Amino acid sequence: MQNLNRVHLNGLRALESVARLGSLQAAAEELGVTIGAVSQQVIKAEAQLGRPVFARTPKGLVPVEGTGPLIARLAEGFQALSEAVAIGRQPDDTLLTVTVAPVFASRFILPRIDRFTARHPELRLRLDATARLADFSRDAVDVGIRIGRGEWPGVDAQLLLPQTVFPVCAPSLARGVKTPADLLKLPVLLDGQAMFSWDVWLEEAGLAGRKVKPRHVFSEASLCLEAAIAGQGVMLAWRLLALSAIRQKCLVRPFALEASTGMGHYLVTRTGARRPAKVKMFAAWLRAELDEAMADWAALDAPASDR
Structure with a gap:
């Protein structure tokens, strides 16, 4: 759990959303923020991780080689969080x-x-x-x-x-x-x-x-x-x-x-x-x-x- 103190949660959300949806624009729409805000979150998260997660190409951001396990675990983690929130919102x-x-x-x-x-x-x-x-x-x-x-x-x-x-x-x-x-x-x-x-x-x-x-x-x-x-x-x-x-x-x-x-x-x-x-x-x-x-x-x- 201490690893979570090293990277902002919003940055991890931005990484996962961009990787899953394939573009900054789509990620911005899902997260309810601007494209610029998503871009900045991605940059900060990469700096906190100490490694690039995306390659910048004319077609947009593309996950670099070797980041598959990271992106897969992020997807699993946020899916689990989403399910936890759903459980928490169920009436008693x-x-x-x-x-x-x-x-x-x-x-x-x-x-x-x-x-x-x-x-x-x-x-x-x-x-x-x-x-x-x-x-x-x-x-x-x-x-x-x-x-x-x-x-x-x-x-x-x-x-x-x-x-x-x-x-x-x-x-x-x-x-x-x-x-x-x-x-x-x-x-x-x-x-x-x-x-x-x-x-x-x-x-x-x-x-x-x-x-x-x-x-x-x-x-x-x-x-x-x-x-x-x-x-x-x-x-x-x-x-x-x-x-x-x-x-x-x-x-x-x-x-x-x-x-x-x-x-x-x-x-x-x-x-x-x-x-x-x-x-x-x-x-x-x-x-x-x-x-x-x-x-x-x-x-x-x-x-x-x-x-």
């Missing part, structure tokens, strides 16, 4: 990479990931928890979960669950809330990344044009939820975000009223791509988990104001 059918917003990953997927493993022990999950929208044409991801209107370029989007929002707060704050207007007196916790505002719920509650009193703004919905659990204020939440906290009675819904944001949770895959088996298995598992979560939601106690 046991690894499923999911791009998902941090709040969805932490509040919904992570608490249930052991159930996915039990159902599909042959698969490993790699969660790319980021607010950045993955580029499916470039990033190494298999499937994504996004919140929005389902109109993203470059992906096929399948609606999983429409998004509706409603106020939640700690039980101690809910005691004095009898009507929706009472919420206007409470400090409000805002998710700075939310794609909706309190206006959507206030309008649904007959309070269009009224304003809430923001206390704190958080960069992530999970932080906002934790602050609400700590009794620091009221926030607008959605079902998958608040389900566990409401079920554990850390939060309550003062009112049953929910407002549609016009958005939803979507499963996204590369446009036009055939879904491999591992993606289909994940989609089926996710659908089953969502159905169970919505059944749990329907079985929750009535909102605080209805008791």
Whole structure:
């Protein structure tokens, strides 16, 4: 292997390509560089080898006598490298990479990931928890979960669950809330990344044009939820975000009223791509988990104001 330190790899590629294709021009087209660049690479490689590989003739470069074994080994070597790259680019059918917003990953997927493993022990999950929208044409991801209107370029989007929002707060704050207007007196916790505002719920509650009193703004919905659990204020939440906290009675819904944001949770895959088996298995598992979560939601106690 130490011999490879003596000659640049690009020079060896140039030697092999020129010998196989028979001309500088053909080699330049294959390598995606200029004829002059190939010529310089050949000259440098010959200097590093300490011997000429080609004779310069009016008809172009011709391999000199005795270079046959060198050219044959170069051809074998680059063919092996090409095959190695092809193997490296083959997808790992046991690894499923999911791009998902941090709040969805932490509040919904992570608490249930052991159930996915039990159902599909042959698969490993790699969660790319980021607010950045993955580029499916470039990033190494298999499937994504996004919140929005389902109109993203470059992906096929399948609606999983429409998004509706409603106020939640700690039980101690809910005691004095009898009507929706009472919420206007409470400090409000805002998710700075939310794609909706309190206006959507206030309008649904007959309070269009009224304003809430923001206390704190958080960069992530999970932080906002934790602050609400700590009794620091009221926030607008959605079902998958608040389900566990409401079920554990850390939060309550003062009112049953929910407002549609016009958005939803979507499963996204590369446009036009055939879904491999591992993606289909994940989609089926996710659908089953969502159905169970919505059944749990329907079985929750009535909102605080209805008791």
